[in-house]
Amino acid sequence: MSWSRWTDPRRLIGAAVLLVVLASPAAAEDVTACGKFKWPLATEKSWFDAATDLKAYASGAAVGELADGALTVATKPMAEIAFALPPEGKPKPDKTAGALLAFDKVVKPGRYLVTLSDEAWIDVVQGGAYRPSGEFSGVHGCPGLRKSVQFEFADAPLTLQLSSASAPAIKVAIRKID
Template sequence: MGTTSFAMAEDAGCEAFKWPVTREQALFAAAPSAPSGATLAVGAAADLALVPAEKAGFAVPPERAPAEGTFGAVASVAVPPEGAIQISLSGEAWIDVIQDGHAVKSAGYSGVKTCPGIRKSVRFKLAAGQATVQFSGAKKETLKVAVLVPE
């Protein structure tokens, strides 16, 4: 067995994503806490406080019904003119993006279990303007969320 340094092993796990997550890693390290219902800025991250799923106030029922005892949150995002956003999470949770009262199917998904601090990254193609982002099915009461324009 070779002696791989922890940093190298960590990088290898994170490189398994379909696109780079280095911006998320930097943002998550200093993500400010935010309550459920907060507005998430594109280009930034937040450490979102989740609430029991039944209290999250989802605009539409999550596509995947949350298991009992899980946590969720609702946030809003101002989608930039180009319409593409990438939402990355620190842990297990389901993401629904709602625009005009409908859930928008994701345009791309990448999930990696071996990257410390980042679990999944999902891309959406949206109309410019307001969107509601729902997080559900989380097993913990906090979730770091980054909203970025895809590179």
């Protein structure tokens, strides 16, 4: 190769831009923060990144059967939501939004991850009672992922309740893990 090919201004500019992006502390922080979850969330991240393909619901919507995948739910003031049971999370004065989704059936009972794109408290109600949460993993500073909680779902209708949120819409991923 000739020297002039290596000194082409377009190549030099491209190389400089690449170095700036790779050396950016913010990009490094994001990658580091995303790696701090207790379990891998690459599947959920890829679902959330395909945001234009996500089905969007209003709070209170009936979703149908619960299946692996992601969706977006619009939040509204918690005072306007008829929760199946009062949220278990302690109310936060600066986070007054929430959402409710009703699933008709859990086709495959078992352990699931419920992952959110933004901060909110997660309650799952089945058979008129809270489903106890299992392990929890939450990270600040990971773009598009905020928390993930494990739940055991039975073969019955299920209500997903989100509370103490501030975002106008939250992406929710649900994935069977056993």
